[in-house]
Amino acid sequence: MPGNPVTILHRVAGCVLEAGTTSGSVDINGNRYASCTLHPGQPRQADVTVRTFPAAPTGGPFYSNDTTRIVVGPTFIVMVTPAMGETITPAALSYLAHDVGGTVAPAQP
Numbered sequence: 001m002p003g004n005p006v007t008i009l010h011r012v013a014g015c016v017l018e019a020g021t022t023s024g025s026v027d028i029n030g031n032r033y034a035s036c037t038l039h040p041g042q043p044r045q046a047d048v049t050v051r052t053f054p055a056a057p058t059g060g061p062f063y064s065n066d067t068t069r070i071v072v073g074p075t076f077i078v079m080v081t082p083a084m085g086e087t088i089t090p091a092a093l094s095y096l097a098h099d100v101g102g103t104v105a106p107a108q109p
Helices: 005-009 090-100
Strands: 015-017 032-038 046-052 069-072 076-082
Touching: 005 015, 005 032, 005 046, 005 076, 069 090, 076 090
Parallel strands: none
Antiparallel strands: 015 032, 032 046, 046 076, 069 076
């Protein structure tokens, strides 16, 4: 069974979970996911979603794009989508990747 995505979200500094979120949800494939808001109501606000898998992430390769940045871990992916008009700096994304134990996915070729 995939790990708890909320555990990974707790490693993201500034991540605010919806009240009562303890284990996330399960998708049709049995993988788990949960989301939080990064820096709500402040500059650099973003939505962060973690999807966990029982082994290496499936459905890849994973690429970042203009609106969503991807961090890939050994059994999870993290999707960071800045709020409209906001951006996430490469440095902030690198810190987030380090904090969760993943690597930033490159832009799609």
